[in-house]
Amino acid sequence: MKKFKGTGVALVTPFTEDGSIDYPALERVIEHVIHGNVEYLVVQGTTGESATLSETEKSEVLRFIKKINRQRLPIVYGLGGNNTQAILDTMNAIDFSEIDAILSVSPYYNKPSQEGIAAHYEAIADHCPVPVILYNVPGRTMSNINYKTTLRLAKHPNIIGIKEASGNLDQCMRIAKNKPEDFLLLSGDDMTTIFMRSIGAEGVISVLANAYPEIIGSIIHGNASYSKKGTFSLLEINPLMYEESNPVGVKCLMEKLGLCSDYVRLPLLRASEDLKSRIDLAANNVNSRHFYSPHLD
Template sequence: MIQERLKGTGVALVTPFTKDLAVDYSGLTKLLDFVLDGGVDYIVINGTTAESVTTTAEEKKQILQTIKQHVNGRVPLVYGLGGNNTQQLVDSFATTDLNGIDAILSVSPYYNKPSQQGIYQHYVAVAEASPVPIILYNVPGRTGSNITADTTLKLAAHPNIIGIKEASGNVEQCISIAKHKPADFMLISGDDMLTVPLISFGGVGVISVLANAFPEKFSNMTRNALNGDYKKAGELLYDFIDINPLMYEEGNPVGVKVLLERFGVCEVAVRLPLVEASAGLKDRLFKLL
């Protein structure tokens, strides 16, 4: 069952760019080796951290193909495919090569701020069209609307919806989902710093930004929590408390790319409207390292 394979640490993979802002496919394979050697459990492709809104359709195809070929079945692959035009999203399944993809991570419709019934109907349409299972993605800070616990639990009854990446920051909402969800419906943390708390009441892991730069340490933290060793997991979590806010201070993945460049994995380059980290942010990150 795919739910068993998607426990633990999924890394929301960045897209490396060269200094002239072309996709750096060599850097991409280097990054894949870095996170796989670090022990992450699965790869999430084409998410927010991948700067998916500024990669072209052709680049998306090539990025996906490169990752599939390089990973070669070693870990599961989750592909980000969402939008705020339901019909266009449904139609995209016919033109996206999902061979070798284990699940779709689909963000709640953004900008148009639909009602809960609109969100529900959107996801039902997507789940009916998708040839692979769907993971809901709730991130109100980006979408402008929240998927409530009640809506999540209604959607959890759909046979092709297998989990939710919860990035609302609303712990009470997450507890309600954990309490009432079907046993095989996955509650996945969408906030690195809430990974251990969510696991403590029923979460199965995280889709992480920090795991790009700290794959071994972050994977160990998640694994300890899943094994019930919250003392050790907490000690590892504390190490991230100062660096985590800097990942987002100037936009994601600006901060984590500074770390990846420092570790010799890929360039710091990001595409507009994001800009490279300021000297001040770099300095604070390097001091923390």
């Protein structure tokens, strides 16, 4: 499980003006985050706009990332939804070579009971050829995985951790207190990572690591001073990443940094001029060059 400690970057999917996938930009992003010392890549999560990519596009993106990555970093693949059987069917069509785990979001929209959530994940974990990381993000799914369900699922031999993005620190503390030692508690929100780390979280799956991998590394790996410095440096820019929905904000920031364009797919729209100007201003006050690198110790 050591390969999933530290920073996982929730990769964006860059697009061109006509909405097609911008593979040269995707290569730039991959090299940027690898050289920024992230520990693993998370492919086709929410930040990758998986909801608006076809199955063919998802397969092509995964194939391309494997090619560029050249097994330098582990890959976690996003595979979740609210139709359990459809996930199992999709699983049968995926090439799992060079995929080290899947990240599976809790069922959304149909709002299952805790028993239903547990049965859903048990079916996925029983069928999946690689380990499963749970993903709890009630702000999107409108359904929370409570700590008792997480602890129940933590006993499954093929469920290795949870990306916790509930913002409920009491819930996270109860998981941290009672989980098996080898079950990973991962932060799902950049700005609560410092708190999550203090109670035992061993990593983060990050949006802002697309732009600032070194800063996120300083938060999760650095001493208390570096962790605070990294967190405080993102206080102004972080909320702007979500004001018009993720990944609108981070793509706008990445365009400023020369990594990719800010194009997104409908129903999302590119950042408004007002948001763009505020992201530009906030970014001018962020300097990622003077942060701790976990690989320099």
